[in-house]
Amino acid sequence: MNRTTACEVHRRLLEEYPIVDGQRHFLEFYNPYETLILTILSAQTTDRAVNAVRDALFARYPTPEALARAEPEEVEPLIRTIGFHRTKARHIVGAARKVVDEFGGEVPRTMEELLQLPGVGRKTANIVLSQAFDINVGIAVDTHVARLSKRLGFTGSKNPDIIERDLVALFPEEVWGDINYLLIRHGRAVCTAQNPKHDRCVVADLCRYYRELRDEGK
DNA sequence: ATCCCGAGGG
DNA sequence: CCCTCTGGAT
Incomplete structure (x- = not known):
């Protein structure tokens, strides 16, 4: 071609x-924190399954600080229906803690920094950069x-x-x-x-x- | 049975 | 390189 x-x-x-408004969001993402968490959860799963748990998850943990204070065991039941929930509960809590402890509560905007977060590989980092910040590194x-x-x-x-x-x-x-x-x-x-x-x-x-x-x- | 916005660990 | 983690939709 x-x-x-x-x-x-x-x-x-x-x-x-x-x-519309530069928003390439097919999940209903609203901010970098939610984009990061939902993109981690989306690995090897359907957008429908992720959207189904979204509201309950962010109602209880609306910020990185709130999620950082949680234990993975209490997050698990909220995301039970998406598959890989034990691993992903650890990942999103760990990612939130690192965002809070090492990045001042802000989701980082570089590939190198994003890759330091648990549950974030090259694909997830690409998508977060593109969708949350309109930074397209690949x-x-x-x-x-x-x-x-x-x-x-x-x-x-x-x-x-x-x-x-x-x-x-x-x-x-x-x-x-x-x-x-x-x-x-x-x-x-x-x-x-x-x-x-x-x-x-x-x-x-x-x-x-x-x-x-x-x-x-x- | 196959597929879904993979990552981490051996 | 391989394997494991996991549930729901079709």
């Missing part, structure tokens, strides 16, 4: 899923981004590191955050893993996967 076509994909998806390749990148023809690889390299080379830096958001958004709604909805896809005519399906007479 060339840059011109990639740019057209970006334009059409942006029209389909408008970004492109977080989750399963949605990987699937759409392969189908549309942004990349030929299924290795996340190579996919990120291809995407970073294909798109100008100022739209990296957009691309992250838009591919995930489109992947959830239309370009699903099973039974993708080609008839509702605004980039079907640019899609390598769709073209191959038609060439095979399907």
Whole structure:
């Protein structure tokens, strides 16, 4: 895929899923603290499951200071339904404590600092930087981004590191955050893993996967 | 059965 | 490199 076509994909998806007030939030994030916690919780889980526990969690722990004072054992039952709840309870409490103790109660704004927080790896850090601060140091390749990148023809690889390299080379830096958001958004709604909805896809005519399906007479 | 915005530890 | 952590939706 060339840059011109990639740019057209970006334009059409942006029209389909408008970004209001610069908010690329498909979970209903409100601030850096909530973005950090919800992104940690989102690992290997659906946004629906995370949204289901969001209100109760932040009603009880509205700030990093409140969560830092909690014990993981008392946070666990609040997030029981999202999976990996024992590990994640430890992670978010540990992250809150580190934010309070070492970063003055503010969620850090650099990759290096974010990676020091428990439960935060490169993907989570990328997403927090992009969504909370509009700082785009790379492109977080989750399963949605990987699937759409392969189908549309942004990349030929299924290795996340190579996919990120291809995407970073294909798109100008100022739209990296957009691309992250838009591919995930489109992947959830239309370009699903099973039974993708080609008839509702605004980039079907640019899609390598769709073209191959038609060439095979399907 | 498979998948979901992975990270940490061996 | 591997394995474990975990529940809900489809």
